[in-house]
Amino acid sequence: MVRTEPRRVTAQIDGILVCAEYSELTGQLCLRQDGALVREWFPPHSWIAIASVAGARHWGTRPTDDDLRALLYNEMTLLRAPHADTVRK
DSSP, X not given: OOOSSOEEEXXXXXXXXXXXXXXXXXXXXXXXXXXXXXXXEOTTHHHHHHHHHHTTGGGGSSOOHHHHHHHHHHHHHHHHSTTHHHHHO
């Protein structure tokens, strides 16, 4: 059965409140930092982002809370990388 409400996982990472939301209905994946939208993906990019941290389980289309938590930690690591500012410009 497809979930109608987005799956939402929240974590405190380095004093920052981050949240990942995934909608099984649309495949939209959002990453929020202190409530502000930081990243947003749509299929197939959302599925690839999830599968890249979760492995091939569900092919990224039905992530678990653990899968979304792994995505949060991975993305926060990438955002904090020394080259992140130059890549995002």
